[in-house]
Amino acid sequence: MRKIIAFLLFFVAFLSGAEKFSPSLGIFYDEQKANLGKRLFFDKRLSNGEKKSCETCHNLYWDFSGSIRKNSDRNLLNPPSVLNAATNYIFFKNGSVRDISEQVAISITSDIQLGIDEQRFVAKISDISDYRSLFGKIYSDGVTFKNAVNALVEFERAIYTASSPFDKFLMGDKNALNEDEKKGYEIFQKVGCVACHSGVNLGSNLLQEKQFYKNVLSGNSVSDKTGQNLYKVPSLRNIARTAPYMFDGSILYLKDAITHVADLQLMQKLSKEQVDLIYKFLLSLNGEHPRILR
The missing domain is CATH 1.10.760.10 (Cytochrome c-like domain)
Structure with missing residues (x-):
């Protein structure tokens, strides 16, 4: 039963997340x-x-x-x-x-x-x-x-970074991403990253428990305290600029973070090519410098 529930939760999250990408257009401020x-x-x-x-x-x-x-x-x-x-x-x-x-x-x-x-x-x-x-x-x-x-x-x-290549792509400019970035975007969705990283900031809009899906889907025992140790899913906006990674800063390089999270959360052993392509897609999330900092 737990496996069925976990699959359903993951599937719903995946579908809903895929529908919720929206461009970062900036916000009004005084x-x-x-x-x-x-x-x-x-x-x-x-x-x-x-x-x-x-x-x-x-x-x-x-x-x-x-x-x-x-x-x-x-x-x-x-x-x-x-x-x-x-x-x-x-x-x-x-x-x-x-x-x-x-x-x-x-x-x-x-x-x-x-x-x-x-x-x-x-x-x-x-x-x-x-x-x-x-x-x-x-x-x-x-x-x-x-x-x-x-x-x-x-x-x-x-200090809002709008107009990244990915934003322009979402707004209809199909040439805003190159072929490798588009492939990375497809893999990002296909392997399930989108289940947690969705919305305008590709994250920071839900809480998740570390290794929940991995434990349930692999048949490992799940604590009765499941759901009590939830953590905020970080935003992927400007992720290539914000090393180190993880809440404890234990991972220095973005490609290593991609590999780690795919294994920890998704039970996915990504190939080097897949990691490289997802990495190139994540580079497209770097937005423009805000005017107030120029």
């Missing part, structure tokens, strides 16, 4: 608020100890990843990219938050992130004359925690 949020995002003075900013873990200039490579060397969580995160509706590794404003607020106050309480965060901003002036011009009630969070969210809306 430019004044976004530019204010950009300043907050890069400002180390606003953290506890004044040694880190949002950008410390979510790099946007050095390699344009929206993540950072250093954490895995220190046995820390591999931060997800903030590029295109504004269109996600699942946040954090366990998917515990479904609203980006709540995610930003938690990231500011979390001990393992900026680590500063709301009152001190507002006080630090208020002590800087440029910020007092900007907040006063943009928000009728000036510097508040809610307004600071709103400005950061608008900045995240602005």
